[in-house]
Amino acid sequence: MNKNAKIVDSMLELIGEIPLVRLNRIGDAEGAEILVKPEFLNPSGSIKDRIAKMMIEEAEKSGKLKEGMTIVEATTGNTGTALAFVSAVKGYRFVAYTPTMVANKSRMSIMLAYGCETEAIDIEAYNRKMNVKGGDDSSVHGGHVELMPRQMCFDLEKESDDIWWARQFSSAENVGAHREGTAREILEQTDGKLDAFVGSVGTGGTILGAAQALKAQNPDILIVAVEPAGSPMMGNEENFPMIPGISDGIIPDIFESKLVDRVISISDKEAIEMAHQLAEKEGIFCGISSGANVLASKRIAAELGKGKRVVTVLSDSRDRYLEVEKYTT
């Protein structure tokens, strides 16, 4: 939070306060201006540092998390990396329950490097049962693939007083970190002058937190959710299985609040292509969901036209997709 300081007390102070970057060579001269927030500049390399810090510190304040306890979470990687990072700074044991189909080597290695433990959960059978498209060439939606690992965390927490489940999918701090951090910064950095916000949806924390803050400032700001074409959820409420305890939370809140104005589906191929263009034409080394966000932003920018402004986030870094290029949220 204090990037101008010469000495900070810990890496946690370097989370957030990330400027917006104008796209110069990818934007269309006739379209709206596109500004991106390179959230991969957070210490562990993703936007999830914001929520990991807030979730852990609120749990400490409320007494749910105490010294010596173990933190658990179901995660496709970035929340795992971020919780591992914050746990390392604060001295907690952290175990990440990770669905096999997204547990690529780079993400797992980063988590392990922070000293956390990982448990890979085989979810292929679960996805077949839930009729979720799987396989090497389809996208992976955090909201879907985390359901089975969440059930494991739910059971673990119930069985032991020494375990605290971070529950990112229903955590008020997951939404609050974006409302009070990400979106507050966007409003300050643009003087409130923006016409649309675009963000991909995993737990839904980014889009809901941003929507709450931006619509409170100006209800006319268009809120656009982006999701993997291979694993739709937002576009159709019925695609989201409602299982009390493990799926109620932010996604149902998004449906209910009706703060999201549009949903755009982006395929793996399109998202990957845009991530490559961002590196080659703008020097921005961002991940695949960031490519999806920028492509969706370009479509909105073309609709809005010159003189308008679209803002999006680049949730993580490309270094975690060098082996497996896949649009994961």
Ligand SMILES: Cc1ncc(COP(=O)(O)O)c(C=O)c1O
């Ligand atoms: C790379 C990436 N992009 C986008 C998202 C979506 O963020 P949120 O969970 O806030 O919806 C995630 C979440 O895990 C992510 O890891």
